[in-house]
Amino acid sequence: MIGKFFMACFLVAHVFAATPKDTIVIGVENETKRINPLFDGPHDPALYFVYSGLTRFAPDMKVEPDLAKSWEVSKDGLSWTFHLRDDVLWHDGQKFSAADVEFTINQALNDKINTPARADFEEIKKVEVVDAHTIKFTLKTPFPPLLDVLSMGILPKHLLQNKDISTDSFNQHPIGTGPFKLVQWQKGDHISFVANQHFYRGKPKSPKVILKIVPDHRVRTYELKNGSLDVALIEPNLVGKLKDDKNVKVMDLKSADYRALMFNFHNPILKSLAVRQAIEYAINRKLIATKVLYGYGSVANNPIQASWANDPHAKTYPYDPKKTREILEKDGWKLHNKVFVKNGKPLEFDIYARSHDPIRVALANILQSELSKVGIKAHAISKNSGAFEITKVDSFIIGWGSPLDPDMQTYRVFSSKMDVSTNKAGWNYSHYSNPQVDEALLKARTATSLVERKTWYAKFINALHDNPPFAFLVYLNYPLAYSSKIHGIKPTILGHHGARFTHNVEEWIKK
Numbered sequence: 001m002i003g004k005f006f007m008a009c010f011l012v013a014h015v016f017a018a019t020p021k022d023t024i025v026i027g028v029e030n031e032t033k034r035i036n037p038l039f040d041g042p043h044d045p046a047l048y049f050v051y052s053g054l055t056r057f058a059p060d061m062k063v064e065p066d067l068a069k070s071w072e073v074s075k076d077g078l079s080w081t082f083h084l085r086d087d088v089l090w091h092d093g094q095k096f097s098a099a100d101v102e103f104t105i106n107q108a109l110n111d112k113i114n115t116p117a118r119a120d121f122e123e124i125k126k127v128e129v130v131d132a133h134t135i136k137f138t139l140k141t142p143f144p145p146l147l148d149v150l151s152m153g154i155l156p157k158h159l160l161q162n163k164d165i166s167t168d169s170f171n172q173h174p175i176g177t178g179p180f181k182l183v184q185w186q187k188g189d190h191i192s193f194v195a196n197q198h199f200y201r202g203k204p205k206s207p208k209v210i211l212k213i214v215p216d217h218r219v220r221t222y223e224l225k226n227g228s229l230d231v232a233l234i235e236p237n238l239v240g241k242l243k244d245d246k247n248v249k250v251m252d253l254k255s256a257d258y259r260a261l262m263f264n265f266h267n268p269i270l271k272s273l274a275v276r277q278a279i280e281y282a283i284n285r286k287l288i289a290t291k292v293l294y295g296y297g298s299v300a301n302n303p304i305q306a307s308w309a310n311d312p313h314a315k316t317y318p319y320d321p322k323k324t325r326e327i328l329e330k331d332g333w334k335l336h337n338k339v340f341v342k343n344g345k346p347l348e349f350d351i352y353a354r355s356h357d358p359i360r361v362a363l364a365n366i367l368q369s370e371l372s373k374v375g376i377k378a379h380a381i382s383k384n385s386g387a388f389e390i391t392k393v394d395s396f397i398i399g400w401g402s403p404l405d406p407d408m409q410t411y412r413v414f415s416s417k418m419d420v421s422t423n424k425a426g427w428n429y430s431h432y433s434n435p436q437v438d439e440a441l442l443k444a445r446t447a448t449s450l451v452e453r454k455t456w457y458a459k460f461i462n463a464l465h466d467n468p469p470f471a472f473l474v475y476l477n478y479p480l481a482y483s484s485k486i487h488g489i490k491p492t493i494l495g496h497h498g499a500r501f502t503h504n505v506e507e508w509i510k511k
């Protein structure tokens with residue numbers, strides 16, 4: 001069976017054959033529509049190649065200076081002054097300056113554009129250019145996550161001023177200050193880069209890098225074996241296919257990336273708190289982690305479990321099918337032909353997953369099986385991402401998570417202000433609204449004391465538990481497979497979809 005599969009891969013895969021000696025070819029799952037930090041998801045590796053921010057992250061996730069050399073913060077936390085490097089050039093040779101920073105942040109806050117990045121900067125009241133290499137931010141309220149969000153790539157004012165930044169051709173031919181310059185983008189196939197010879201942190205070690213678009217995880221694994229890919233994230237169930245290959249190494253990378261069952265609050269059945277809590281107790285998370293992740297992951301109980309802000313004493317939902325039945329019966333549901341029924345309607349709903357993602361499909365299927373054991377009729381449905389809308393299906397196997405400040409993927413996902421029904425820049429696809437969560441997230445993102453922030457995040461976690469928008473399932477580890485010829489890859493904590501696995505790509509070299 002495996003032999004037939006790999007033969008099929010050989011016939012259908014579009015490959016580069018053996019990769020060139022001066023080029024590192026990296027396999028990636030998805031292709032972005034535009035390479036622009038204001039619009040791209042943080043898991044797009046092309047952003048790290050082209051752009052750089054005022055700050056960056058060390059492998060241990062500590063904030064480091066990048067385009068900024070240093071900064072000062074006022075005692076009240078409302079004024080931040082950043083001193084910028086004076087040795088930075090854009091890829092077209094123009095000098096980088098504070099005017100570029102001012103332009104980028106103002107674009108992020110532009111109501112007419114309404115970019116997804118807006119939520120990260122909405123506490124900024126004013127941006128001022130002090131001089132060519134000094135920029136000052138005045139905030140409405142204290143905002144400790146500022147250093148993390150300023151890792152977002154900065155855009156060139158001289159190329160984008162007075163243009164429609166959302167549609168301009170710049171998005172397909174980006175110019176940044178990052179370690180690599182884009183030279184060719186063949187849509188649906190690959191993006192080619194060359195080293196930025198004038199990169200301010202030192203010339204990258206590899207002269208050329210190619211991001212090769214390989215959506216199928218099995219094809220990525222095959223191409224690693226045949227040498228037409230040098231580096232790629234692979235699925236846990238395929239690690240065994242590379243285990244005995246002396247030419248390929250596999251690194252186990254931890255992540256803050258979780259998977260969960262998202263409840264749609266526009267669904268009358270799932271809007272019921274009793275039903276959602278009953279589902280929570282029906283899920284055997286340890287079993288799921290073992291069966292689906294093959295050891296590459298762990299049980300998830302909340303969205304910031306991998307963060308410093310996690311509350312290790314927070315309430316969780318243990319596996320308790322008896323409790324599921326008790327909750328439903330108390331809520332007026334009665335078991336009929338092995339399915340709970342209320343007012344003549346069965347406890348029945350769909351679980352959608354994107355068909356190209358084997359882990360999400362497996363999670364949907366195992367949830368269907370487990371829920372059927374307690375009288376809940378779930379239908380696992382896998383379709384292409386363009387074949388359904390997340391906001392309109394009953395439930396969805398969702399994924400989020402970031403190793404950066406906990407605000408980064410909590411406020412936009414769970415705040416009622418971020419409901420996609422009213423805010424196109426939001427990520428609250430479940431239409432969740434909880435005053436306790438809203439208050440906790442707002443206080444947590446504006447408190448200056450780390451202890452106070454952690455207290456509010458603990459309240460946030462417990463509020464989610466008491467009124468769950470998601471049933472959290474598992475946290476993922478990512479197997480990073482790479483050719484034994486590649487050196488310099490450093491482990492770090494990854495984000496959603498394995499974001500940041502190329503975090504130190506300028507240090508990679510093929511020998």
